Amino acid sequence: MVLTACVLASSMAFIDGTALPVALPRLRADFGADIAAVQWILNGYMLALASLTLIGGALADVYGKARMLALGCVLFGLASAACALAPSPVWLIAARVAQGAAAAIVTPASLALIGATYPRAERNQAIGVWAAASALTTAAGPVLGGWLTEAFGWPFVFWINPPLAIVAVGILLVFAPKDSRIPRQFDVIGAAILASALGALAWALSQIGPSEARVAADGSGGTTTALVVATGLGIAGLAVYAIWERRSADPMTPPRLVENRAFLGLNVATVMIYAGISIMFFVLPFDLIDRRALSSTDAGLAFLPFTLGVGLLSNVFGGLADRTGGRPMLIAGPVGAALAYVWMALAQNEALMLAVIIPMALLGLSFAVLVAPLTASVISSVDQADEGLASGVNNAASRIAQLAGAAMAAGVASFESGYEVGLFVAAATSVCGAFAAAAMPTLAAAKVESSGEA
Helix, strand or coil: CHHHHHHHHHHHHHHHHHHHHHHHHHHHHHHCCCHHHHHHHHHHHHHHHHHHHHHHHHHHHHHCHHHHHHHHHHHHHHHHHHHHCCCCHHHHHHHHHHHHHHHHHHHHHHHHHHHHHCCHHHHHHHHHHHHHHHHHHHHHHHHHHHHHHHHCCCCHHHHCHHHHHHHHHHHHHHHCCCCCCCCCCCCHHHHHHHHHHHHHHHHHHHCHHHHHHHHHHHCCCHHHHHHHHHHHHHHHHHHHHHHHHHHCCCCCCCHHHHCCHHHHHHHHHHHHHHHHHHHHHHHHHHHHHHHCCCCHHHHHHCCHHHHHHHHHHHHHHHHHHHHHCCHHHHHHHHHHHHHHHHHHHHCCCCCHHHHHHHHHHHHHHHHHHHHHHHHHHHHHCCCHHHHHHHHHHHHHHHHHHHHHHHHHHHHHHCCCCHHHHHHHHHHHHHHHHHHHHHHCCCHHHHHHHHHHHC
């Protein structure tokens, strides 16, 4: 029952990340919003989630995993209702930020509670069930989002969350074990620095396309100057964050993890791979709905091959990785994803089956090959004492990647060939992810190295 509650809780956050993009064209038309506002409806959520996930994990350690998971579910349900009732883009963006902050509590707390509830002999299997359910709900998001938008309107993408939150909280109140707490200080300053840096970079990336259009129209260089300043502030903020983390008594990302080359390589691969898929999730719905004139439901169904591939085959390839090792899959998966993106870009003017359905099946297969080995390798690259922290760092890395990917996609979307350019960029980032996985040292060597540093 605790596992059920954790799956329901985390499913809210995962569904929201992939169900909403299919609803964006209808949402944009209802509000009369520009592409930058639409991009921030996604990025407001991702920014809060990416920058606060490690803080959410620390809160679970200090105040209790079940207690913080229940609180996160309540906050997520309330924020979702605020999103559904939004009368304007500004309201919706603010509510999405609140949703992201709640998800930053829910996601790490759910995985940490599973670890605290199950004995070690059963823990990996329980986490495997959680990971498979997360993959399935993430992949099913576009289909569900398209159907809800077409049948009831885009607000119902958010109305599905409050009932799930109520059920999860009820199960936790009845079945959750007594919480154990670990004293720990919060790196509030580090979180604030990171959130500010990511916000500046996301804004700069979102202005790449629009700024060019405005400069061409009025000859002003003001927007370009602001873009350069924001980029500089973002990069400087990341540098300050790195310095602060080395001096902080309770850093969100301890230096020993950064010095672990296998762990670092896996997280670089995570950033590259998830940035690529985030770009695809942003640009494809607009092509399907605006150019191909598909309904929201049909656009969501176009993602079905990806859904089935990830949801049904992840466990199969996870078991294969246990027997053969994960490195070949960490290389093959991103390369297969890159081929799928290039295929979609080159076949844009072909029939839907050739241009979307078949390459989406290849993409689903590629991510089924990739997801379970990547998660397992991240955990295996560190000592047991750092497994929870490693999971939190990797989750934050994937959210940061999605933030950057959505920002880049919004930046190139205003160009005439934005769809093709976006997919080629996605392919390039995926190939970089494969190179990062290929270049990392063996996990056994990384553990020895990490133990020696500790």
